[in-house]
Amino acid sequence: MKIKELLSKLYHKCIYFIKCIKWYCFYKKQQAVSRKSNYINENKWFKSARILLIVPHADDELLSSYTLLRHAPNLTVYYCGFVGTNPNKSNIVRRKKEIEDLCEKLSVPIIHGNGDCMNFDTTIINGKYDILVIPLIVDWHFEHRKISYMLSDVLANNKIFPQIYCYSVTVPNESDDIINVIELTQEEQKQKYALFKEVYISQKFMPLYRFKINERIYGLQAGIYAAEIFQPYTLNLWLEQIDIVKKAENKGEITQIISSLKKNLSNMKTIRKLSKEFYLSLNKDL
Secondary structure: OOHHHHHHHHHHHHHHHHHHHHHHHHHHHHOOOOOOOOEEOOOHHHOOOOEEEEEOOOOHHHHHHHHHHHHOOOEEEEEOOOOOOOOOHHHHHHHHHHHHHHHHHHOOOEEEOOOOOOOHHHHHHHHOOOEEEEEOOOOOOHHHHHHHHHHHHHHHHHOOOOEEEEEOOOOOOOOOOOEEEEEEOHHHHHHHHHHHHHHOHHHOOOOHHHHHHHHHHHHHHHOOOEEEEEEEEOHHHHHHHHHHHHHHHHOOOOHHHHHHHHHOOOOHHHHHHHHHHHHHHHHHHO
């Protein structure tokens, strides 16, 4: 390895180490904050329901919904096959193989959208799912919002009325509405990220400690070790919020806050403030 490459790796490791210290310090400060009254630790909702977990990118499902993958007996993964800014064929094949390996390890059935999601409508219409689980609309990544726009069209046009639950991936959920909490024990969290490192080899660059700390903060707010959280929506409320964001995005009205969310992913205080503002603006427009 050349000296320049070695110094670059060392530099980035130092930067990441400094970020980890900042994230941990933020977590410690949160220990003085009171528990959230809108958090409900009730897990009956996924025990018997037929669930479709809609996944834009391979790894969204594991980062957000390990507890569902492990404990929901009637869950199917729908993998859209989106690959962001890296659409080359080798990456598409690699990401597909990774999520297939994950689902095989956890004995979870998977439906492939293959990037164009040509089978998305028929999957929703014919699947007779009780619950659809999808990324929150408050998200910096366009492909996370894109799948919400697609789903809202399918449901509205075909008079389908499932329950909607939304998960967060990188942007913390700062909504004041009811949120269902699923506990992650210390051992389960270790297993989750060991599995991530085993399966998602292509994602070695991911700042996993940040995800762990966010889960620990959710846990603090719920009075448990760590947690994954899912926000339930009535279909009408969800459709209204999606419509608000879609219209605002088409007009270019949310460009600035979307950019700010992406820019501040590593700043735990600022990203929560921005997330809160986004949710407040949605409720204001309803």
